[in-house]
Amino acid sequence: MAKHKVEDIRTVALVGHGGVGKTSLADALLFTAKAVDRRGSVDEGSSVSDFDDEEKKRKFSIDTTVLHLEHKGKQVYLLDTPGYPDFVGGALSALNAVENAVMVVSAPNGIQVNTRRMFKEAGKRELARMVVLNKLDADNIDFAALVATLRDNFGKGCVLFNAPNGTGAKLSGVVSLLNPPAGASSPIDLNAARSQLIDAVVEADEELMMKYLDEGTVSAEELASALPKAIASGSCIPIFCTSAKKDVGIAELLEGITQFVLSPAQGRKRVLVQKDGTGTKEVPLEARADGPFVAQVFKTLSDKFVGNLSFLCPRRSPATSSRSPRSRTCTSATRSARRRTSATCRGCRSRRRCSAWRSNRRRAATSRRSPAPCRRSPTRTQPSTSTATRRPRRWSSPA
Ligand SMILES: Nc1nc2c(ncn2[C@@H]2O[C@H](COP(=O)(O)OP(=O)(O)OP(=O)(O)O)[C@@H](O)[C@H]2O)c(=O)[nH]1
Numbered sequence: 001m002a003k004h005k006v007e008d009i010r011t012v013a014l015v016g017h018g019g020v021g022k023t024s025l026a027d028a029l030l031f032t033a034k035a036v037d038r039r040g041s042v043d044e045g046s047s048v049s050d051f052d053d054e055e056k057k058r059k060f061s062i063d064t065t066v067l068h069l070e071h072k073g074k075q076v077y078l079l080d081t082p083g084y085p086d087f088v089g090g091a092l093s094a095l096n097a098v099e100n101a102v103m104v105v106s107a108p109n110g111i112q113v114n115t116r117r118m119f120k121e122a123g124k125r126e127l128a129r130m131v132v133l134n135k136l137d138a139d140n141i142d143f144a145a146l147v148a149t150l151r152d153n154f155g156k157g158c159v160l161f162n163a164p165n166g167t168g169a170k171l172s173g174v175v176s177l178l179n180p181p182a183g184a185s186s187p188i189d190l191n192a193a194r195s196q197l198i199d200a201v202v203e204a205d206e207e208l209m210m211k212y213l214d215e216g217t218v219s220a221e222e223l224a225s226a227l228p229k230a231i232a233s234g235s236c237i238p239i240f241c242t243s244a245k246k247d248v249g250i251a252e253l254l255e256g257i258t259q260f261v262l263s264p265a266q267g268r269k270r271v272l273v274q275k276d277g278t279g280t281k282e283v284p285l286e287a288r289a290d291g292p293f294v295a296q297v298f299k300t301l302s303d304k305f306v307g308n309l310s311f312l313c314p315r316r317s318p319a320t321s322s323r324s325p326r327s328r329t330c331t332s333a334t335r336s337a338r339r340r341t342s343a344t345c346r347g348c349r350s351r352r353r354c355s356a357w358r359s360n361r362r363r364a365a366t367s368r369r370s371p372a373p374c375r376r377s378p379t380r381t382q383p384s385t386s387t388a389t390r391r392p393r394r395w396s397s398p399a
């Protein structure tokens, strides 16, 4: 059986404009979740995500990278996408593979062309959306104006989930709006921001809305438990504040990704279009771990060492799978390795009888060489393939 249940899987694409800090956030999240021992850095060329020589040289992402981490029993698949419009294809195909899109916005630059585009594309695909306001350690940031711009562009459901305790050099942490501690400082009014968060969350939950109207308040636990439903319905697009460079708000973002975003079981239901003699029919796909395996290829990579690697996003996995459903890859290298190590000797043409070929085959399976054929003549050991002349196989029972 797969190690993780479908309900414990989170698939998240980090999207946004170029240079906003998506890759730096991915590196910071991997390090915070202890998926890596050493924190990667785009500037130093040690990023886990931007590993390609060209990416290291240019210091930006060229293709989507699939990363994974485990946190509090949840398996998170992070897709770090390129932000520059020239490579937008990689980002769009990543959106097809996930249930959640995290829009990363650079605080000094605000909303940019690709931020808007990715927001629309994620909406078209009915994905759960979140915003990360990164680079809050930069100077001259008008935080209140920035949040107002986000709300004007992305709607009133776009509300702060946490707020920084300062910007620029004063930034040292974030304050959760689920339950802000008394006396916490922030560049915005925390009570007003909390009310906006409550309004966005209760909109998706009738019962909680009635309670809020009756009592005038909602507890942090009630808010936290209603948040996934509100994110799924689109009534709430939470904003997380971070600085990937200063490691501020990263643990809170990791917590948010594992607690509040959607699993494949809760996300949009995909449809399989099947062709038969009479035409096409649409079969709705439930994300579950039984039934015939169905997956979607969302990226193909041509690696000079291993050949073509296709990344699959399983929509339905067989119950007997022993591997993580998201790590399945179909490689043409595997296919050619199988061909290289086929059971027929090219020398004597015998199947399985040639011991020279068998030992050769074992060695070739671990290297990229083809096994050398044996020196026996084909006629001596080649058995007849005609069924009429083939002798029936006799089984002798042990005495
Ligand atoms: N000051 C500051 N700089 C940051 C922060 N996060 C990232 N950077 C810097 O911003 C630059 C771009 O960061 P990346 O992580 O490569 O940005 P990206 O969004 O992945 O860029 P693309 O791959 O082109 O889409 C790098 O020089 C980072 O060091 C931050 O929180 N604060």
Ligand SMILES: [Mg+2]
Pocket: 022, 023, 024, 050, 060, 061, 080, 081, 082, 083
């Ligand atoms: Mg990048």
